[in-house]
Amino acid sequence: MAILPHFLAIPFPVQGHVNPLMQFSQILTKYGCKVTFLHTEFSHKRSNTDDYQNDKIKVVTLPDGLESKDDRSDIKKVMLSIKSTMPNKLSKLIEDINALEVDNNNKINCIVVTFNMGWALEVGHKLGIKGALLCPASATSLACAVCIPRLIEDEIIDSEGNPTKQQEIQISPDIPMIDTTNLPWHGADKIFFDYIVQEMQTINLAEWWLCNTSYNLEPGSISISPKFLPIGPLIENNNNNKSSFWKEDTTCIDWLDKQAPRSVIYVSFGSLAVIDQNQFNELALGLDLLNKPFLWIVRPNNDNIVSYEYPDEFLGTQGKIVGWAPQKKILNHPAIACFISHCGWNSTIEGVHAGVPFICWPFLTDQFLNKSYICDVWKNGLALEKDENGFISKEEIKRKVEQVLDDDDIKEMCLKIKEMTINNMVEGGQSSNNLQKFISWVN
Template identity: 25%
Template sequence: MHQLHFSFFPLIAHGHMIPTLDMAKLVVSQGIKATIITTPLNESVFIKAIQRNKHLDLEIDIRLIKFQAVENSLPEGCERLDLVPSPDLIFNFYKATAMMQEPFEQLVEELRPNCLVSDMLFPWTTDSAAKFNIPRLLFHGTSYFALCVAESIRSHKPFKNVSSDSEAFVVPNLPHQIKLSGSELSPFDRMEEETSIFHIFKTVRESVLKSYGIIFNSFYELEPDYVEHYTKVLGRKSWDIGPLSLCNRDIEDKVEIGKKSSIDKHECLKWLDSKTSSSIVYICFGSVAIFTASQMQELAMGLEVSGHDFIWAVRTDNEEWLPEGFEERTKEKGLIIRGWAPQLLILDHQAVGAFITHCGWNSTLEGISAGVPMVTWPLFAEQFFNEKLVTEVLRNGVGVGSVQWQATACEGVKREEIAKAIRRVMVDEAKEFRNRAKEYKEMAKKAVEEGGSSYTGLTALLKDISTYRFTYI
């Protein structure tokens, strides 16, 4: 096993790079060599964590390839998804990622890894891996549940059976009755064959089917029906090895995961320590979502109306839209973090009683692993699917009523609904939610321990790659 070499190539977005780093740390902890491939701007996402782990003899190599931003009409230095200035330029970003193929293959030829773990949105890496006769493993940064829902929608197109986007339909052939509306689907879920974007995503899906298998940042006990559905009904090879975030045990790893935190850890902990158990609402919507001025004000007023203490991580380009006098009025009850927040550190603190989240999978799983009930507020991507998992299958959270897929300028949720959802989780049904959250936390912890389901999944993954290497190389 110690001779194996895993090469990791994540999409250049924080939500993909952070779990990839954790996965690399997990692999090297088993005595296996790991190399992360990224672009020069994103080296900083990995380098400090890599250096911190050297004293544990956990050596992770990092190699860089150029990202051709300017050549694709992107601003210079636009090497990460959250830096793309307009949704109209996402296609340019995608084209720039495809132009990394030649230098990437040159690097693979030099490194000669035993397998390649790459992102779904790098479909060409399946062909690259085949050139060197190594398996391509797909890393899906989401849940089994979300992929099962997406596959059913693509196959059966149930949104065509209703008269409007606001009308609910049942997603067919799933272990639970799951209802969605057209407004909660992305444009990609409903696109027709004549569109150019359709052909891109068709290529992505075809590369998924041709890959050797799929790695999930999840654990069996969390969504057993959907692990079984994905592997046995849909017939896909997979390994569940999460929650990956649980490999971050030191305070420094929890504070500086992804970026350096914009608040001093001692200041943050001092504030948290001053609060009683389960009394704080933590609010964070990831690194991509941008709210309108009116929605920022509705959220602020919903927090104020709820009457609970809070920590709110606010993007620096959103902070000017806070209501006038809000910070002064809530200075004893609230802590506003401008920029990157130490989310793992905050969620793990006993004072946190609820997490208002956009339902990105990393955040959702971090909340589950910390045993914190959720107030769900999905915005785009597969977040509406993850919300259904939290609120209807796990019953570990309450929605604010967000029903419109919107990648930018997020708006439409009123303060009354925000305060109502907070009250349900923090007061009215607090005991039930906290008991369930505690159960999932214990499940997550046991899954990654020796003999647990994710530990076994990792062992099976390494054995599969070892066997592949022995047979074909």
């Protein structure tokens, strides 16, 4: 009987890491692989991944080392707790899983982690298990991190990751110019930056750095190291997303069904970005000003409470507001006209795959880099500009949305990039071939 590869998938416990790794796990099972998916106990309680349990994907858990009352939106706190708690427990878990696999010889033979979980590759390495990284950000973000030692040596950034001066740099001849204030660790403190440097050394244990991208989207970044392997876009068309940390409100799909084609403005800032109340008010009034149907995701916090108040003058009569929603379904709906996005990589790749024009509103980390790809390289969207007070005004929101909706060149680019990206995933496409190459390597 043929031995199937058995993967242990370990995401960092935030939505933007869990989703792509779960999608990758589902794709692996279509190739006959077996996957054990490791959640922290806290994340597992929040998600519905038990619904995925079948003979190909099994969900297991370990504690993250924090108390139930601890604030898990403090990413640094979660990272440090996991790193001090989970490594010893993981060795035991792998032993227990493998002990059950003696009869059919399906022991774990590859660990796939997302960024911040590189320590698990060290555990696997000691046990003689192969390892790979699934990068939840863009290949360009990872390429920037690869170049940190050189950037310090060339005095472009200091030892804490801060630019020595604002300038545009090119980390490789085929990568677009990058503003040094837009490097992915933008705004991080020294502890976080040191953690990234350490993590880059640890993930070198991975034979492959799998990227949720395609060669045509980021050719220069893919070329920066032989470890890079583009296998995206990882778009699984599930009926619903059972790895979501918030309950998805599917009534918005029924609402979209009643709207005219390409008429709805979709607004979502992902699972981590936080907007302040004054800026929230300006966005609400900007949507009113547009006088077009809109679908706005106003995310609750971890306790399922929405902490925003709508301005008194906000009408919202043309729109629908929900707490969380099935984004891939929304972006592929014929009613969607454009996407006001924080430009997180998952949202970016989903929007590109759906052929939807972007209005870019980045908040943190790699989102500024993704915005520059959308606006300057792929040319499938426009950026919102802040005023002299650091705010994005309601007038600016109205202006940019109307500009995108009237721009035939942007619409044409959206469709062109969509077609190129989808062609990578079909049988015989480059991403599809890379995925099969990776599975063969594990075997």
